[in-house]
Amino acid sequence: MVSPGELRLIDTLTEKDAFEPEIADNGAVSYPDVTRLLDDADGDPVDVLDRFAARGVLASEFVSKVYVCPECTTEGLQYTTVCPACESEHAIETTVLEHVCGYAGPEAEFDAEDGFRCPDCEMDLQTEDVDETERYVCNECPEVFAVPEDRLWCRSCFAMVPPLEATERALYQYTLTPNGKQWVDRQKAALRTVTEALQERRFETEIDATVTDETESRSVHVLAEDGLMGDQRIVSIHETPDAESVEEFCAFAHSIDAHPVVVTTSGTVEGEVAARAEGSELTVLAFKGSETLDTAYDTVESAGSQQGLFQRLSAALDVPVGKR
Template sequence: MVSPGEFRLIDALLEDGAFEPDVDEDGSVSYDAVAQLLDDPDDEPSAVLEQFATRGVLNDEFVSKVYVCPDCATEGLQYTTVCPACGDPRAVETAVIEHVCGHTGPESEFESEDGYRCPDCEQDLESVDIEKKHRYSCRACPESFDVPDDRLRCRECESLFPPLETIERVLYRYSLTDEGEAWLEHQRAARETAAAVLEERRFETEIDTVVDEGSRPVHVLAEDRLMGDRRIVAISETPEAETVDAFAAFAESVDAHPVVVTTSGTVQREVAERAERSELTVLAFDESGEGSLVPEYETTDSVGGHRTGLFQRLTAALEVPSRGSRQ
């Protein structure tokens, strides 16, 4: 079931074009624009974006990578090098001189007042007698080496890790696909149709709003203040039992009748069974013609599974008793 916040996120892409990752100076990564659109009950922005990319609603374009500390989960590890012998980060690239006598050492060991002198054979050196190279020297041990080992340092716990032992996260730029735009229009049409049908029944309706101050947002809120009747509508492709149960429990907590609209024309069998035995209305959005809500839908044993037949609802669309007349 797509939440109002998630729906709001996809809708914003029609104008914004794409969501870019925000990388702070300390290396932490966020999607600030996405976070502002989602509501508290929603998942983290990166998880929501990845979910819609997996479904084909969003396109994910590679931007870069960041690495996360496996010990404290801090993002944005800093690259450094260490001595391959002792693992100390004080591995410093220095100029190294190699004398024909066979002695090799840092350039500072050869420096004298008159030029260069070999500290081993004590011979004054001409430039032709020496070969200068750049190598790494460890300040913690006597080791000298050509190539240091790579490490990533955590700025919080200061631990050092080989890159392959850290957690790699790939940053993407997210944009709406053609299929995603069509999906959005279909969901939007279902939401607007539900609101229009309720308005025809003299309900005052609001789209993407909260039922009571401080409660979670709903796709459609409909109220008949004179009759003391309230209904909330959830738009979902293929309603699942777990999310419908949570929605129905929320509806009961705010003294509202729950209405679930399937935009795929299919619901889980458990949802259909619940609609028959409890105060829950399930309808399907039929986009043919001008679009309408119908009390007929198919059932499936699992989301994405094989459809097992047409389930006929006996009640008319949204024709449920008001709270005042329920037994």
């Protein structure tokens, strides 16, 4: 089922260029526009975007990468270097003098009151007896070295992670594809058509309504009420209604004393859904395009066994009349 939040999300891209990631100063990655448009029940925004990209509704374009802490899953690790001996960050690049006696240390160690002297052999320094280089000196242990080791530092749990042990995460921006535009137009047309049909039957309707039972609040595509007759219906727009989603939707409808209506935009439902609709507890309608709803639809054993999304969209324009 495409949730009201998901439909809201995809519809926004008909006017907005793209959803782009934002990286906060602390390294956290978010898609604030996506989070704002989705409902809590829709789950992780990135998972929703990736799911629609996999279906061809959205296109994804690589933006950058972030690294995730393997200890606490915090995003945006900070690069640093450490001493290869004790792994302290307090290893600073400095000027190092190496005397012919073999002793090497920071330049400050050779500074004496009357000139420069080796702190190890106590010989006065001669230019030809000293090599000067830029090296790293650890302030937590005696180590002096040319190349520090790379680490990624976690701001949350303070772990020091070798780069190859961190979890790499690619960031993408998401745009609406031409096929995605056709898809969202079809879902919106089905939503508009069923809303108008209910209004013709004197129902007061609310699109993208929030409905609350004793335990939860959720968004529904359409809430329809007949105050005079005490009749209430909620509508779910679905490409190919599956048994699990319909079971959950019917349970929620029952909890608020409403009749569930499911609209298939592909003209196809799972066999278990069709069997359920044979009774009085569920209404299933097929959107045939051109603002037409029909009680006739096809059935499949599993929604996942159908052909590709956009092939289904094309096929839905000419669905055979009658149930199989």
